[in-house]
Amino acid sequence: MEKEEKYRTLLAQAESLLAGEPDGIARMANLAALLHREMGFWWTGFYRVCDNELVLGPFQGPVACTRIARGRGVCGTSWQRAETVVVPDVEEFPGHIACSSESRSEIVVPLLRDGTVTAVLDIDSRELATFDETDRCWLERIAALV
Numbered sequence: 001m002e003k004e005e006k007y008r009t010l011l012a013q014a015e016s017l018l019a020g021e022p023d024g025i026a027r028m029a030n031l032a033a034l035l036h037r038e039m040g041f042w043w044t045g046f047y048r049v050c051d052n053e054l055v056l057g058p059f060q061g062p063v064a065c066t067r068i069a070r071g072r073g074v075c076g077t078s079w080q081r082a083e084t085v086v087v088p089d090v091e092e093f094p095g096h097i098a099c100s101s102e103s104r105s106e107i108v109v110p111l112l113r114d115g116t117v118t119a120v121l122d123i124d125s126r127e128l129a130t131f132d133e134t135d136r137c138w139l140e141r142i143a144a145l146v
């Protein structure tokens with residue numbers, strides 16, 4: 001199945017999976033599991049903004065660092081800029097935080113409420129240049145469901 005088609009199916013699945021569940025953590029947990037399993041990513045999860053730093057939230061994949069400062073790494077940069085950051089090669093991103101030495105490329109999508117970043121969705125791949133405009137577009141729509 002083409003990536004675009006996978007995402008289209010996944011968006012519909014996510015909408016029905018999250019329907020009726022008001023708790024944000026529960027929504028993040030199921031969304032991380034759905035994305036991880038259906039798309040075959042290496043690490044899929046959320047960091048929430050808590051007391052002016054990012055704190056690890058629901059995720060699927062290997063253990064990860066628990067706290068990230070604003071402006072640090074790919075996650076902290078996405079938070080600071082309030083925009084999606086696509087990294088084709090993590091070794092080329094200054095300040096990249098290597099939670100796993102196996103991660104090669106990454107995308108981080110901010111979750112916004114009233115213009116303020118409340119969390120980020122972070123996805124890692126073991127391959128270079130996994131993420132492109134298609135991923136950015138669909139993952140922004142999917143992350144907005146939280």
Ligand code: SME
Pocket residue numbers: 043064065068072073074075076095096097098099100103106122124
């Ligand atoms: N690589 C991220 C840190 C989080 S892990 O990838 C799960 C970063 O540079 O912010």
